[in-house]
Amino acid sequence: MSAPLQIESELVKHVRAGQPIVVTPDTTIRTALDKMKEGRQGSALVTDTENRLLGIFTERDALKILAAGGEMNVAIESAMTKQPKTVQDNDSLAQAIKLMASGGYRRLPVLDDTGAVAGILKVSHVLRYVVEHVPGIVYNLPPTPHHTTQNREGA
Numbered sequence: 001m002s003a004p005l006q007i008e009s010e011l012v013k014h015v016r017a018g019q020p021i022v023v024t025p026d027t028t029i030r031t032a033l034d035k036m037k038e039g040r041q042g043s044a045l046v047t048d049t050e051n052r053l054l055g056i057f058t059e060r061d062a063l064k065i066l067a068a069g070g071e072m073n074v075a076i077e078s079a080m081t082k083q084p085k086t087v088q089d090n091d092s093l094a095q096a097i098k099l100m101a102s103g104g105y106r107r108l109p110v111l112d113d114t115g116a117v118a119g120i121l122k123v124s125h126v127l128r129y130v131v132e133h134v135p136g137i138v139y140n141l142p143p144t145p146h147h148t149t150q151n152r153e154g155a
Contacts, residue, residue, distance in 0.1 A: 007092065007093040007094040007097065008092055008093075008094045009092065010092065010093040010094075010129075011089070011090055011091065011092060011093065012087050012088065012089055012090070012091045012092070012093060012095075012096050012110055012121055013089040013090065013110075013118075014093075014129070015093055015096075015121060015125050015126055015129045019119060019120075020041065020043065020044070020045045020109070020117065020119060020120035021035050021036050021039050021041050021043070021044040021045065022044065022045050022046075022047050022051075022117065023035065023044050023045070023046055023047075023057075023076060024046070024047065024048075024049075025046055025048070025054055025055075025075060025076065025077035025080075026075050026076075026077065027046075027075070027076050028072070028073050028074060028075065028076065029057070029062070029065065029071075029072045029073070029074060029075075029076050029079055030072040030073055032044045032057055032076050033062055033072070036059070042058060042059040042106070042107065043056055043057065043058040043059070043107050043120065044056070044057045044076070045109055045117055045120065046076055046077065046080045047117055050116070051116040051117050052115060052116060052117075053084070053086065053109050053111065053115075053117050054077075054080070054082065055076075055077070055080030055081055055082045055083070055084060056080060056081050056084040056107070056109060057076050057079060057080045057081070058081070058106075058107065061079050061080070061081065065079055084108075084109060085099055085103055085105060085108060086108060086109045086110070086111050087099065087108050087109075087110055087111070087121060088110070088111055088112075088113070089110060089111070089112050089113070089118050090113070093126070093129075096108060096121055096126070097126060100123060100126075106122060106123050107120055107121065107122050107123075108120065108121045109121075
């Protein structure tokens with residue numbers, strides 16, 4: 001039996017899984033995409049030499065470049081999203097979910113107490129965490145949980 005999930009008190013550090021792809025600002029877009037493909041991840045975090053976050057580059061950024069016929073052998077610094085929204089290791093899961101929902105983010109960089117990159121929080125990590133903690137509710141929901149029948153069924 002699992003304990004009830006309390007997203008207000010659960011911390012981001014309990015949910016986060018795996019390490020992000022990390023590149024420097026002078027890494028080419030092509031190299032970053034190769035690393036993302038190899039690591040099977042949809043983003044790369046751009047950091048300085050002290051592991052401080054400078055930006056994030058996602059598969060959506062790559063699609064925009066490709067659609068515009070952009071150059072792939074230029075520094076990722078020119079295509080990354082600068083100063084992305086982040087969460088701290090000790091932020092609540094509720095704070096992270098609210099930020100993801102309000103901003104439409106599928107990934108959030110996670111920073112430690114010193115401001116260095118500690119990881120990345122993905123929507124899939126949050127969903128997996130919720131399912132692990134409340135499987136009875138998640139697995140037993142019908143396709144339309146609040147559906148009421150308009151007409152009486154049967155004979």
